[in-house]
Amino acid sequence: MPSTAHSDSSAGMSRRDFLSLAGRVAALWGLSSTALPSLAASLEALSTGRVPVLWLEGSNCSGCSISLLNSYPVLPLSVLTRHLSLQFHQTLSTIQGAPAVELVDDTIARGGYVLVTEGAVPTTIPSACRFGGENFGDHLLRAAQAATHVVAVGSCAAFGGIPAAPNNPTGAVDSITFPQSKGVAKPFVRVPGCPPHPDWMIGTLVHLIQYGVPPLDSQLRPLKFFSKTVHSMCRCRKWRTPALPVPGLHGGIRLQGPSTYADCVSRGWNGVATSCLQSHAPCIGCTSANFGKSSFHHWPVAQ
Ligand code: SF4
Numbered sequence: 001m002p003s004t005a006h007s008d009s010s011a012g013m014s015r016r017d018f019l020s021l022a023g024r025v026a027a028l029w030g031l032s033s034t035a036l037p038s039l040a041a042s043l044e045a046l047s048t049g050r051v052p053v054l055w056l057e058g059s060n061c062s063g064c065s066i067s068l069l070n071s072y073p074v075l076p077l078s079v080l081t082r083h084l085s086l087q088f089h090q091t092l093s094t095i096q097g098a099p100a101v102e103l104v105d106d107t108i109a110r111g112g113y114v115l116v117t118e119g120a121v122p123t124t125i126p127s128a129c130r131f132g133g134e135n136f137g138d139h140l141l142r143a144a145q146a147a148t149h150v151v152a153v154g155s156c157a158a159f160g161g162i163p164a165a166p167n168n169p170t171g172a173v174d175s176i177t178f179p180q181s182k183g184v185a186k187p188f189v190r191v192p193g194c195p196p197h198p199d200w201m202i203g204t205l206v207h208l209i210q211y212g213v214p215p216l217d218s219q220l221r222p223l224k225f226f227s228k229t230v231h232s233m234c235r236c237r238k239w240r241t242p243a244l245p246v247p248g249l250h251g252g253i254r255l256q257g258p259s260t261y262a263d264c265v266s267r268g269w270n271g272v273a274t275s276c277l278q279s280h281a282p283c284i285g286c287t288s289a290n291f292g293k294s295s296f297h298h299w300p301v302a303q
């Protein structure tokens with residue numbers, strides 16, 4: 001395996017470890033125990049580099065990568081993060097400069113990898129984001145054409161997110177619409193969120209490797225994670241009558257939960273410890289296509 005984000009690969013992991021990982025992932029997808037052996041084999045393939053992953057960052061803040069690292073408890077997410085066959089990751093890789101560019105070019109030349117994109121594509125100022133002297137848009141197109149799948153993680157990559165917020169000076173476009181508009185046809189998956197939950201990212205990657213593209217909604221989001229509204233899981237609903245409009249105002253706060261699809265409330269963040277609503281914060285719709293763009297996200301500035 002070439003120099004990667006984590007070069008220790010799967011050293012030290014036994015078949016038992018992979019079966020344990022498989023148990024967690026199976027629970028993630030609601031799979032029966034009969035799926036465990038094949039799932040364990042898939043995880044092992046991920047960890048040993050047989051299924052490479054190339055992770056590129058465009059216009060972003062790298063918060064999605066940090067979310068990936070914040071998985072808890074130890075299995076399976078942080079273990080997968082340590083052992084995932086990341087050919088290159090702009091935030092996590094230690095390799096820099098010309099060798100990094102060479103590594104990415106070699107990976108693209110070999111093809112057959114899962115491309116993960118984090119961040120939007122600046123189109124009106126293409127040079128606002130560059131890698132190895134190449135505008136990110138061109139870089140993304142080259143990488144997407146040689147990939148087996150393209151997974152856009154985070155709302156910047158999935159829908160444009162914060163970089164595409166009005167007045168969008170760089171002309172930021174999401175990293176799926178952009179290659180599609182240039183004629184690239186691949187299986188595309190959106191895993192939105194600002195940031196996305198680690199389970200959503202790892203769960204989607206593992207499903208791609210083992211079973212192919214998971215069932216998606218009309219916006220290419222995995223139904224497993226994005227089929228229910230945040231509002232439907234809010235414990236406060238029982239105290240609120242009549243039913244809230246969608247989206248509506250409550251106590252002066254414009255609520256996004258009724259129109260936002262994600263299982264973050266039932267899944268929990270930081271080792272199922274909490275969620276936005278459990279922290280008494282409103283849902284700001286971070287998994288929605290209009291995140292960063294709607295009037296909700298642009299509070300009037302006091303003069
Ligand atoms: S989606 Fe949010 S956390 Fe992820 S890169 Fe964009 S701004 Fe950062």
Ligand code: SF4
Binds near residue numbers: 277283287
């Ligand atoms: S509750 Fe809303 S803002 Fe918070 S993580 Fe879930 S979708 Fe994003």
